Amino acid sequence: MKLMVVCFLFQAVLCREFSITLPESVEALRGLCVLIPCRFQIEEQYDKDLQRDPTGIWLLNGTDVNSNKVFNSKVTTENKIEGEIIGDLLMKNCTTIFYNIRKRDRGKYYFRLEYEGLKYNYRPPVSLRVRDSPIRPSITLYKEDQGEVEDQNEVVEGTSVSLICSAPSAPCLLNPPTFTWNFLPEERRQEQNHNTSFSSSQLNFNATHLHHGLTFTCTTTYQLQNQNKSARSSRTLHVLYAPQISSSSSCNRSQDLIMCSCEVHGNPSPTLEWRLSGHTVSPSEVISIWRKSSRSFISIHQSVKDTPTLQCVGSNNLGVNTLLFNFIILDRNTAELYLVLSLSVVLLLSVGVIGFLIYKLKQLSKKIKVLERGDTYASLELSAVQNSDYETLQTNRERREKKNNI
Numbered sequence: 124m125k126l127m128v129v130c131f132l133f134q135a136v137l138c139r140e141f142s143i144t145l146p147e148s149v150e151a152l153r154g155l156c157v158l159i160p161c162r163f164q165i166e167e168q169y170d171k172d173l174q175r176d177p178t179g180i181w182l183l184n185g186t187d188v189n190s191n192k193v194f195n196s197k198v199t200t201e202n203k204i205e206g207e208i209i210g211d212l213l214m215k216n217c218t219t220i221f222y223n224i225r226k227r228d229r230g231k232y233y234f235r236l237e238y239e240g241l242k243y244n245y246r247p248p249v250s251l252r253v254r255d256s257p258i259r260p261s262i263t264l265y266k267e268d269q270g271e272v273e274d275q276n277e278v279v280e281g282t283s284v285s286l287i288c289s290a291p292s293a294p295c296l297l298n299p300p301t302f303t304w305n306f307l308p309e310e311r312r313q314e315q316n317h318n319t320s321f322s323s324s325q326l327n328f329n330a331t332h333l334h335h336g337l338t339f340t341c342t343t344t345y346q347l348q349n350q351n352k353s354a355r356s357s358r359t360l361h362v363l364y365a366p367q368i369s370s371s372s373s374c375n376r377s378q379d380l381i382m383c384s385c386e387v388h389g390n391p392s393p394t395l396e397w398r399l400s401g402h403t404v405s406p407s408e409v410i411s412i413w414r415k416s417s418r419s420f421i422s423i424h425q426s427v428k429d430t431p432t433l434q435c436v437g438s439n440n441l442g443v444n445t446l447l448f449n450f451i452i453l454d455r456n457t458a459e460l461y462l463v464l465s466l467s468v469v470l471l472l473s474v475g476v477i478g479f480l481i482y483k484l485k486q487l488s489k490k491i492k493v494l495e496r497g498d499t500y501a502s503l504e505l506s507a508v509q510n511s512d513y514e515t516l517q518t519n520r521e522r523r524e525k526k527n528n529i
């Protein structure tokens with residue numbers, strides 16, 4: 124009686140009993156592995172023999188060695204479940220990993236210890252549950268300050284968004300699953316998080332119209348004992364953005380027909396209108412407008428005299444974008460006239476400059492001659508000549524100006 128009380132108080136130290144420390148239950152993902160932390164105790168008298176090569180055995184749904192044995196750490200050929208005792212049995216550590224879990228592996232697992240001089244079935248068992256859902260990752264979309272984006276996957280351009288791909292992990296894995304994205308935005312921040320039950324890869328970026336309609340696919344790869352398992356999941360991003368007019372929009376002209384095309388993109392799909400000298404145009408006898416997907420065409424029969432401005436205007440609820448087509452309507456005859464006029468001006472200017480230079484040269488040579496002779500009278504005469512010349516220039520110009528005004 125006294126001994127029992129002492130045993131109760133100092134159980135671990137003095138009077139060790141057969142006991143096992145196991146979780147009540149563990150959960151495995153179908154196709155992955157499971158880790159069962161395990162420690163056992165034996166009565167002190169068996170300690171000596173434990174050092175003689177013990178065998179760890181797992182029994183399923185019962186403790187009959189013949190009918191319930193599914194795993195033997197020594198003789199693996201008949202094992203019904205793949206696995207490994209990773210703990211050191213000599214250290215009373217029976218931690219086990221079972222690989223490649225199938226649905227039918229669920230049940231209650233009893234640990235049995237065997238060595239020369241001891242065969243012992245431990246209780247209680249550990250219950251193995253198998254989660255049947257496939258090991259697919261899931262992608263969630265978070266908007267800046269607005270939390271999770273539910274059904275529509277819609278974000279406004281410029282919003283900072285996070286795509287988080289998360290996948291189940293397990294402590295039995297040698298490495299956490301790896302993540303790969305099919306597309307990485309040019310400017311992004313990326314981070315990975317791992318704990319014993321979840322791993323995730325987070326992609327942060329600012330949504331631009333270039334991301335509209337893009338399908339982000341996240342692939343997770345699990346490195347298992349003898350194979351690599353991959354699974355993937357996708358999410359399409361819808362970016363709302365103001366109209367953008369494509370740089371391929373342009374005009375050309377043949378004779379009296381002006382033809383322009385304007386391409387505009389946006390989400391929601393923008394409306395597109397043409398404005399001629401500020402007024403919205405609609406098709407008429409001289410104007411035809413037609414559309415091919417996001418591109419609108421206009422052709423105008425235009426008389427030479429008017430010089431209209433033409434604008435292409437795209438609008439949706441996020442904004443308006445306008446492109447002004449820069450064309451000065453030039454008739455061929457007018458163009459020639461301008462050319463002749465500008466050439467004449469250039470010609471006149473050159474004649475003037477050359478004439479002036481010749482005059483200056485003459486003047487200089489005369490001066491030199493006068494100086495050589497030392498004649499002051501000649502020099503006076505020269506200045507008189509200069510003045511009269513100036514007068515004639517003046518009158519010439521006046522006459523020319525009068526002519527221009529006619």
Ligand SMILES: *[C@@H]1O[C@H](CO)[C@@H](O)[C@H](O)[C@H]1NC(C)=O
Pocket residue numbers: 162209210211216217218
């Ligand atoms: C048992 O062995 C496993 C695998 O080597 C180890 O991770 C664990 O820490 C051990 N447990 C104890 C209590 O020593």
Ligand SMILES: *[C@@H]1O[C@H](CO)[C@@H](O)[C@H](O)[C@H]1NC(C)=O
Pocket residue numbers: 183184227229230231
């Ligand atoms: C073990 O028991 C579980 C639950 O009772 C059962 O689903 C499973 O099929 C049993 N396994 C075997 C091999 O009998």
Ligand SMILES: *[C@@H]1O[C@H](CO)[C@@H](O)[C@H](O)[C@H]1NC(C)=O
Pocket residue numbers: 318319320321
């Ligand atoms: C692991 O991370 C997930 C998601 O972040 C969290 O829900 C879960 O509680 C974490 N588990 C542990 C054991 O830390």
Ligand SMILES: *[C@@H]1O[C@H](CO)[C@@H](O)[C@H](O)[C@H]1NC(C)=O
Pocket residue numbers: 283310311312327328329
């Ligand atoms: C998003 O834009 C903000 C403001 O322009 C900038 O501070 C931030 O670094 C950007 N985020 C990323 C992931 O590029």
Ligand SMILES: *[C@@H]1O[C@H](CO)[C@@H](O)[C@H](O)[C@H]1NC(C)=O
Pocket residue numbers: 346349350351
């Ligand atoms: C699994 O993937 C890893 C890393 O990519 C590679 O080193 C290893 O050889 C692969 N194993 C198998 C069985 O394909």
Ligand SMILES: *[C@@H]1O[C@H](CO)[C@@H](O)[C@H](O)[C@H]1NC(C)=O
Pocket residue numbers: 373374375376382383384420
């Ligand atoms: C003129 O522009 C229209 C519309 O942009 C195009 O269909 C046509 O082929 C162009 N014609 C020429 C001669 O470039």
